[in-house]
Amino acid sequence: MGGDEMGGDEEPRMRIMIVTDAWEPQVNGVVRTMQRVIAELTAEGHEFDVVHPGEGFNTMPLPTYPEIKLALFAERKIKERFEAFEPHAVHIVTEGTLGMAGRKMCLKMHHPFSTAYHTRFPEYVSARMPIPTSAGYSFVRWFHKYSGKVMVPTPSMVEELKAKRFINLVAWTRGVDTETFHPDRRIEAGEAGDPFEGLPRPIFLNVGRVAVEKNIEAFVELDLPGSKVVVGDGPALEGLKKKYPEVHFLGARFNEELATCYASADVFVFPSLTDTFGLVVLEAMASGTPVAAYEATGPKDVIPGSNAGTITPIGGDLAAGAKGCLDLDRATCRTYAEGYSWKSVAHAFLENLQPLPTPERRRFWQKLRRKKKTWIDWEQFTDWMTPEDKQKEDKS
Helix, strand or coil: CCCCECCCCCCCECEEEEECCCCCCCCCHHHHHHHHHHHHHHHCCCEEEEECCCCCCEEEEECCEEEEEEEECCHHHHHHHHHHHCCCEEEECCCCHHHHHHHHHHHHHCCCCEEECCECHHHHHHHHCCCCHHHHHHHHHHHHCCCCCEEECCHHHHHHHHHCCCCCEEECCCCCCCCCCCHHHCCCCCCCCCCCCCCCCCEEEEECCCCHHHCHHHHHCCCCCCEEEEECCCCCHHHHHHHCCCCEEEECCCHHHHHHHHHHCCEEEECCCCECCCHHHHHHHHCCCCEEEECCCCHHHHCCCCCCEEEECCCCCHHHHHHHHHHCCHHHHHHHHCCCCHHHHHHHHHHHCCCCCHHHHHHHHHHHHHHHHHHHHHHHHCCCCCHHHHHHHHHC
């Protein structure tokens, strides 16, 4: 494989290698974002090779997150994939074991790469283990140090990381699937198919991973009329169900069923303080459902001035914000969300990649092919030797 695919005056089509610890069957904003970006760019003719834990690597479960698999001893296989695919650009999505192996490979090969800061990794680790966030940020800063561009979800997150001495930061927002998440999916109380059948109205909804870092207890403890509903799965689910029997935990919902839950709710409540964006905020708005959130990174970049939700200072009265959403126009929420196009998000991703300049890229791959051919020829030449003789020749 090689060369640059060009079509007249069209932009060159790129081969892009994605290295990520987060992929199916995981269900989260990182996976949804990358899948949608890849789908948009694949439709335009770009090619992708996605390296993820489910592709034959030896793995171990992440402590406290058993459904997340950590790939072990991955560098050699990543290098083989890299040499076979001959990508124009490499993008490393996550700071896990696969991400670290991909980073190490790129540095060894002297090939540029980009990274993304999707998750408040230090806060997530600190919530589970006695590890200070300062140590976590030291690691994450080291991980992204040699990235040509670190893609960060919001402008406020860029400023926060700059203050922590991160470099090469660029804001890269998120999009929303306005076809799947649509007000037309709303089912009113008493109608057939109501996902909240029998529950007192209004419906205050939270969707996401049910885990300690999502601050879900701040939602379920609110004094609200009607019903509080949580959609999602995660390690904290069973404990919360026992502790808050009056809250309705529906478990995970997907695709149209999830979209119907969003549209049929009256208010979406997002209490997280650790998300870097909160894709669910846009999904709720696209469904016509206003959002009540704390003034944290993500919501404070999306909600103010939208008339599609309310922002509450951290530690303030989120219940008042949630009840205030009942007076907001659902059509305004939808109109605002329509401004977040996945196509524009995908094109911004493409612009942030770090490919080698064309002449240098050609020299890079020509040199690597010659090196591989020399090694293959040497292996064939020494096939007749005994292992002992071959070892002597290799040393010489």
